[in-house]
Amino acid sequence: MLECDELWSFIGSKTQGECWLWIALCRRTRQVVAYMLGDRSEESARWLRKCLPKEYACRATRSDQWLSYAAAFPKRTHRLCFKSEGETAHAERSFCTLRQRVARLVRKTLSFSKRFERHELWLRLALTQYNLGWLHQL
Numbered sequence: 271m272l273e274c275d276e277l278w279s280f281i282g283s284k285t286q287g288e289c290w291l292w293i294a295l296c297r298r299t300r301q302v303v304a305y306m307l308g309d310r311s312e313e314s315a316r317w318l319r320k321c322l323p324k325e326y327a328c329r330a331t332r333s334d335q336w337l338s339y340a341a342a343f344p345k346r347t348h349r350l351c352f353k354s355e356g357e358t359a360h361a362e363r364s365f366c367t368l369r370q371r372v373a374r375l376v377r378k379t380l381s382f383s384k385r386f387e388r389h390e391l392w393l394r395l396a397l398t399q400y401n402l403g404w405l406h407q408l
Contacts, residue, residue: 271297272326274318274333274343275361276310277368279375280382281389289386291375291393292318295361296326301401302364307390315342332357364400372396 277291292314294304304321308314315338319327331348333339340350351357369375374383374392383389 272303272322272329272331273297273358273361274331274339275358275365276336277365277375278310279389281386282382282384289389290314293361293364293397294318294322294326294331295364297360300360300364302397305393305397307386307393310336310338312338312341315339319343334358367400368396371399 273295275293275295277293279289279291281287281289288309289307290310292306292308293302295301296303303323303326304318306314306318306321308317315336319342328347331339331343332351333343333348334353335350337350339348349357353362365375372392374389383392
C-alpha cells in the first residue's frame with residue numbers, strides 16, 4: 271500500500287513562490303518510491319502517479335482529503351482519508367524527518383533555495399539518504 275502526501279516549501283523567497291513536494295511512500299518498506307515537485311494542483315498529482323514505478327502503479331493508495339488525488343488516482347485502488355484515521359501517518363512522519371535534516375524545508379527559516387534546480391538537488395539527496403537509512407534498518 272502507498273501513502274501519498276505533499277509538503278510545502280519555498281523557492282526564491284517566501285514572497286516569490288511556494289513549491290510542493292509530493293511523495294508516494296510504501297507503507298511496508300517505509301521508503302519513498304516516487305516524488306514530484308510542483309504546485310498543489312491536479313496536474314501535479316497526475317505527475318506523481320506517472321512517476322510511480324510499474325511495480326507500484328496498481329497498488330492501493332491512501333491520501334488526505336485533497337481532491338487532486340481523487341482525480342489523479344483510480345477510484346478502485348485509491349481512498350481519501352481523514353488525518354485522524356492514521357492512513358497517511360508514515361508519510362507525515364517522513365516529512366518530520368526531512369524537516370529535521372533539511373533546513374530548506376523548515377517553515378520558519380532563513381535557509382531556502384534560490385533556484386528550482388538547487389532545491390530539487392537537495393531534495394533528491396535527502397530522499398536518497400532517507401531511503402538508504404530505512405534499508406539499513408530492515
